Amino acid sequence: MSPAAIGGWVANHALSVVVFVALLAATYLVARLVSRFVVRKVQQQQMRSEMVVVTRRVVYAAVIAIGVFFALGWAAQNANVTLFGLLLATVVAALGLQQLLQDYVSGYYVLLERHIRIGDHITFDGSSGVITDVRLRVTLIKTGDGDLIVVPNSELFTKPVTVHRSSP
Numbered sequence: 001m002s003p004a005a006i007g008g009w010v011a012n013h014a015l016s017v018v019v020f021v022a023l024l025a026a027t028y029l030v031a032r033l034v035s036r037f038v039v040r041k042v043q044q045q046q047m048r049s050e051m052v053v054v055t056r057r058v059v060y061a062a063v064i065a066i067g068v069f070f071a072l073g074w075a076a077q078n079a080n081v082t083l084f085g086l087l088l089a090t091v092v093a094a095l096g097l098q099q100l101l102q103d104y105v106s107g108y109y110v111l112l113e114r115h116i117r118i119g120d121h122i123t124f125d126g127s128s129g130v131i132t133d134v135r136l137r138v139t140l141i142k143t144g145d146g147d148l149i150v151v152p153n154s155e156l157f158t159k160p161v162t163v164h165r166s167s168p
Contacts, residue, residue: 020075027067035060051136065089099154100137106157107136116156116163123162124151 038059042052069085111134116122120131122141127149129141139156141149 016075020071023067023071023074027064027071030067031060031063034063099152102154103137103152107134107138107153110134110139110153110156111136116161121164123164124156125159 035056039052039056042055066086069081069089072085073081073083110116116131116134116139118131118134122129122131124141127141127143129143129147129149131139132142132148133140135153137153139151139153141151143149
């Protein structure tokens with residue numbers, strides 16, 4: 001290989017590395033801007049603070065993942081790398097977050113249907129207590145002994161719950 005060919009190869013790869021790093025830096029900045037914008041919109045909806053934090057983190061991670069796969073696809077000069085990366089990230093997220101997503105979806109229905117409310121005395125899975133809080137992912141139950149039971153909403157959604165209400 002001639003010195004001129006080596007110099008051309010180094011120049012091409014140096015430019016690729018610079019563009020790759022620039023794409024990653026741009027991705028970081030875009031992720032921060034988009035997550036701030038989304039947080040402002042979520043806060044306008046007056047959602048709980050934990051929902052704001054979770055939403056910000058999910059949006060930030062999603063934008064970073066898309067940017068990284070885009071940069072890798074550009075560096076490899078192949079769009080298949082980007083598509084494969086996005087597919088792989090989707091599969092991993094779906095498998096890894098399956099139970100968590102099930103709890104959130106169940107919590108949505110628990111809150112929407114309002115079969116149980118704060119202050120209700122319930123019996124669930126052999127335990128009895130008063131509901132102190134119903135959150136999107138979990139429900140908090142305080143027993144007669146003062147213990148706090150944290151129950152994932154998917155459990156409340158799939159298992160029988162007895163709600164003890166006094167007759168009017």
